[in-house]
Amino acid sequence: MSGxxxxxxxLIEVYRTMRMIRRFEERVMDEMATGDVPGNTHLYxxxxxxxxGVCLHLNDDDYISSTHRGHGHSIAKGxxxxxxxxxxxxxxxxxxxxxGGSQHIADLRKGMLxxxxxxxxxxxxxxxxxxxxxxxGTNQVAVAFAGDGAMNEGVMSESFNLxxxxxxxxxxxxxxxxxxxxxxxxxxxxxASRVVPRAMTFQPSRSMVRMCLRxxxxxxxxxxxxxxxxxxxCYTSTCRATMATTAVIQTTIAHRKRKRRCVRNKIAWSTSxxxxxxxxxxxxxxxxxLIRRSKPKLTMPSLPRVLHRSRGCRP
Amino acid sequence: MAKKSxxxxxxxxxxxxxxxxxxxxxxxxxxxxxxxxxxxxxxxGGAFGVTKGLLDAFGPExxxxxxxxxxxxxxxxxxxxxxxxxxxxxxxxVDFAGVCLxxxxxxxxxxxxxxxxxxxTPLVIRATYGAGSRSGSQHTxxxxxxFTHIPGLKVVIPSNPYDAKGLLLQAIRDDDPVIxxxxxxxxxxxxxxxxxxxxxxxxxxxxxxxGKDVMIVAIGRMVGVxxxxxxxxxxxxxxxxxxxxxxxxxLDEDTLLEVAEKIGRVVIVDExxxxxxxxxxxxALLADKCFDAxxxxxxxxxxxxxxxxxxxxxxxxxIPTPEAVSKAVKSIVRR
Numbered sequence: 162m163s164g165x166x167x168x169x170x171x172l173i174e175v176y177r178t179m180r181m182i183r184r185f186e187e188r189v190m191d192e193m194a195t196g197d198v199p200g201n202t203h204l205y206x207x208x209x210x211x212x213x214g215v216c217l218h219l220n221d222d223d224y225i226s227s228t229h230r231g232h233g234h235s236i237a238k239g240x241x242x243x244x245x246x247x248x249x250x251x252x253x254x255x256x257x258x259x260x261g262g263s264q265h266i267a268d269l270r271k272g273m274l275x276x277x278x279x280x281x282x283x284x285x286x287x288x289x290x291x292x293x294x295x296x297x298g299t300n301q302v303a304v305a306f307a308g309d310g311a312m313n314e315g316v317m318s319e320s321f322n323l324x325x326x327x328x329x330x331x332x333x334x335x336x337x338x339x340x341x342x343x344x345x346x347x348x349x350x351x352x353a354s355r356v357v358p359r360a361m362t363f364q365p366s367r368s369m370v371r372m373c374l375r376x377x378x379x380x381x382x383x384x385x386x387x388x389x390x391x392x393x394x395c396y397t398s399t400c401r402a403t404m405a406t407t408a409v410i411q412t413t414i415a416h417r418k419r420k421r422r423c424v425r426n427k428i429a430w431s432t433s434x435x436x437x438x439x440x441x442x443x444x445x446x447x448x449x450x451l452i453r454r455s456k457p458k459l460t461m462p463s464l465p466r467v468l469h470r471s472r473g474c475r476p
Numbered sequence: 477m478a479k480k481s482x483x484x485x486x487x488x489x490x491x492x493x494x495x496x497x498x499x500x501x502x503x504x505x506x507x508x509x510x511x512x513x514x515x516x517x518x519x520x521g522g523a524f525g526v527t528k529g530l531l532d533a534f535g536p537e538x539x540x541x542x543x544x545x546x547x548x549x550x551x552x553x554x555x556x557x558x559x560x561x562x563x564x565x566x567x568x569x570v571d572f573a574g575v576c577l578x579x580x581x582x583x584x585x586x587x588x589x590x591x592x593x594x595x596x597t598p599l600v601i602r603a604t605y606g607a608g609s610r611s612g613s614q615h616t617x618x619x620x621x622x623f624t625h626i627p628g629l630k631v632v633i634p635s636n637p638y639d640a641k642g643l644l645l646q647a648i649r650d651d652d653p654v655i656x657x658x659x660x661x662x663x664x665x666x667x668x669x670x671x672x673x674x675x676x677x678x679x680x681x682x683x684x685x686x687g688k689d690v691m692i693v694a695i696g697r698m699v700g701v702x703x704x705x706x707x708x709x710x711x712x713x714x715x716x717x718x719x720x721x722x723x724x725x726x727l728d729e730d731t732l733l734e735v736a737e738k739i740g741r742v743v744i745v746d747e748x749x750x751x752x753x754x755x756x757x758x759x760a761l762l763a764d765k766c767f768d769a770x771x772x773x774x775x776x777x778x779x780x781x782x783x784x785x786x787x788x789x790x791x792x793x794x795i796p797t798p799e800a801v802s803k804a805v806k807s808i809v810r811r
Contacts, residue, residue: 224559258592267591274558275591279582285548286583289555289563296501296537297560316578319548326543 167217175217179209182233185242189232189249198249202263205233211336212237215304224272224290224303226283228336229264231276234306240268272301280341281307281314284333288320291329302330310341313349477668485637485669486526486658489644490564492673494534497562500648502527503540503549504566504602511541523568524604524663546576550601554584554653557599562648569615570603570657573622584653585628599653600644606659606697606747607795613783616791618696618748623655624724624757630654630678631725635699637667639722642676649675659697679726683735687717690741690805693732693758694720698745698796705801714809724754729761736762740771743804745796750778772808777801 167175186206192198205212208230216225216237227234235245240256248255249263256266267275274290277283287305294301311317312335324331339346480488494500508531509520521528531539542549546567553565567573573580580601587595607616623631630652634640640658647654684699685706694702699720706716719735721728736742742762746755759774777796785791 226555256592257590257594260592261590265586265590267587267595269558269591269595274555275587277583279578282551282578282583285551285579286555286558288548289552289557289561290559291555292552293556293559293561296556316547316551319543319545320551322543323545323548323552327540 171217175213178213178217178237181242182206182209182212182236185232185236185246188246192249198263199251200262202232202249203230205230208336208338209233209237211334212306215306215332215334219272219302219304221270222272222299223301224274224287224294226274226287226290226303226305227266227276228283228306228308228311229276229278229280230308231264231266231306235266235268235273235276238268238273239271240266240273244268281311281317281320283307284311284317284320285323287331288323288327288329291324291331292327294330295328302332304332304334306334306336308341309335309337309339309346311335313341477670479666480637480669481663482634482637482640482658482665482667483524483526483663485641485667486644487521487528487530488669488671489641489648489673490527490530491533493645493648494530494538496673497648499560499562500564501538501540501556501561502530502564502566503542503553505542505544505568507531507539507541507566508536509541511536522566524658524660526602526658526663527566546572547579550576551579551583553599553601554579554587554597557584557597557653558587558595562598562600564600564602564648567601567603570605570619571614571617573603573619577622580623580629580653580655581626585626587628588652589628596651597653598648598651600647600650600656601653602644602656602658604660605657606661607779607784607791608661608697610786610788610791612786616784618746618779620655620657620695620724621748621753621757624754625752628653629725630723632656632678632723633696634658634722635662635684635694635696635720637665637669639676639682639720641669642674643678643722645673646675646678650678657696662697662700665700676722678723679728680723681719681721681728681731683731684718684720685716687715688739689715689809690743691717691719691735691739692743692745692801692805693755694718694745695724695754696747698747701796701798702745702801704798705805708798708802709805714805716805721754721758727758727761729765732758732762733766737766737769740769741808742770743775743777743801743808745777745801747779747795749781750776751781753778775804775808777804 183206186204189198189202190204193202212233219225219238221239225234225238232245236242244254244256245266248257248259248261248266251259251262253259256268261267264276264278267273274283274286284305284307287303291303294303307317321333341349506520507522507527508518510516510518518528518531527539550565550567553563556563584597584599587597605618605620609616620631620633623629630650632643632647632654634643644656647656684703692702692706699718702718706718709716717735717739719732721732744755744758746753748754750756755776755778759776762774777800779794779796784794
């Protein structure tokens with residue numbers, strides 16, 4: 162896994178955050194079952210790697226926006242976990258004083274612009290945050306998380322366009338779990354219409370890329386990191402809470418820590434459960450930087466092939 | 477004081493506030509006009525000329541012509557407001573809010589509350605409203621009841637150039653999302669407007685004219701209609717007091733109740749459709765809180781519950797007229 166330039170400690174930290182998300186969601190599911198958490202929540206278990214893989218490259222003052230399935234993004238961005246759980250219970254000590262709930266957890270101190278009950282609504286808001294960073298001349302970048310279901314909302318395309326014409330320091334991270342609500346993606350789009358080609362329409366000119374690389378070095382660095390960590394390697398098994406994660410980041414840890422029993426146990430846990438559905442994470446940058454790869458290779462290789470590759474690499 | 481048009485007053489407010497605060501930016505369709513075309517720059521200054529000259533003064537980074545993507549740029553304005561800017565988004569006609577209502581209603585309006593009071597959203601959405609321009613049903617609505625209904629939004633409807641400038645300056649300095657509605661038939665009306673900055677606080681109604689026989693509550697362009705009616709009524713010996721709420725959210729309940737209690741007869745003039753409107757809302761307020769002081773039923777003069785028609789004679793019949801107001805007044809004053 163030569164592309165994954167992360168230190169051993171960093172990998173452990175990444176894995177710990179992923180486990181934290183999983184544990185958080187398991188607890189929420191238990192509390193839901195007993196009726197202690199009011200209302201409805203959407204669990205992020207199974208998609209941990211994409212949130213953590215993206216957010217590990219971000220600073221506290223960088224912005225993200227999340228979706229209705231947002232606990233993982235919040236935790237990965239560093240939102241305090243006690244506050245999040247208190248929020249789910251509707252307590253005054255919650256992240257939003259109990260007024261928001263699961264779908265509206267936000268913490269501006271951590272650059273978390275909010276989970277969102279409306280599909281795709283975070284995309285233009287994140288464009289605004291990126292515009293704010295650009296106009297104020299800060300070095301911040303913004304990441305808009307969305308699901309593949311959001312790709313069917315018109316505002317998503319509007320936001321891609323705005324991001325491109327305004328040259329904003331923003332990346333769109335589209336988590337593809339194959340479903341929009343409970344309807345399979347294949348059922349609501351033509352067979353030939355895939356996420357990435359649709360977004361590729363917004364690819365910029367070479368001069369824009371040069372300008373971007375010159376004026377937004379942080380976005381360029383971020384994108385190159387993301388391109389390696391997430392686009393090529395981030396696989397999770399499913400969006401459902403009961404399934405297990407088989408993220409490649411974990412595999413890497415297993416590879417490096419082969420002789421350490423404790424970590425092996427964790428990996429054994431994570432790979433033993435069956436993976437019924439893949440969750441792919443597409444990263445759609447504010448485009449320009451797509452071009453840095455001479456032949457953008459954005460279709461996902463199959464999971465076994467990635468695993469095979471990781472076996473062949475040296476830490 | 478110099479005489480200025482409604483349009484000039486707004487333009488001046490924008491110039492003053494953008495010069496004062498570098499965080500103020502503007503985005504909208506054709507704010508300058510001609511962007512991207514050869515040899516033309518700032519051709520329009522907005523569809524109604526309100527933003528003319530801002531491009532030269534503040535440059536394209538702060539005055540942004542957008543694609544026809546209301547949801548994207550209103551959302552971006554909300555996001556920029558959340559992260560330290562003070563954006564003004566212009567929706568050319570308030571009717572177009574239909575395609576970006578989510579960003580107004582579910583996003584901007586909710587941030588402060590939903591995030592536990594820890595977020596500010598200093599966003600202004602300017603839009604034109606109102607009938608009279610022969611533009612058909614999709615460019616003429618008076619949609620302020622929709623926005624007034626949504627908690628978290630402030631809704632401002634100036635009726636004259638002086639108020640327009642003071643209220644717009646206040647809107648830009650306010651930390652909550654403000655819907656600022658400009659009646660397109662008022663742009664050329666003229667009034668005395670000071671040169672410098674001044675603000676008019678939200679939730680303070682203006683008593684346009686004092687009187688003792690009837691209280692007429694009027695909003696936006698209807699204030700002028702009420703004034704005309706009051707002149708007619710004065711010649712017939714009826715003295716009408718006119719109250720302009722200026723903002724429908726927050727609403728100056730105190731002034732409305734105080735005047736209604738004093739006079740006891742109320743007519744409310746509203747250009748919006750009558751169901752669930754600001755007129756019915758104020759009427760319910762007065763009936764609830766000062767019923768005993770009322771000497772006659774509250775009368776509403778509104779547009780019919782129908783879309784705005786195109787044909788000039790139909791549109792003229794649609795908009796409340798001074799004659800209709802006078803008739804309503806007489807029906808309760810001479811009982």
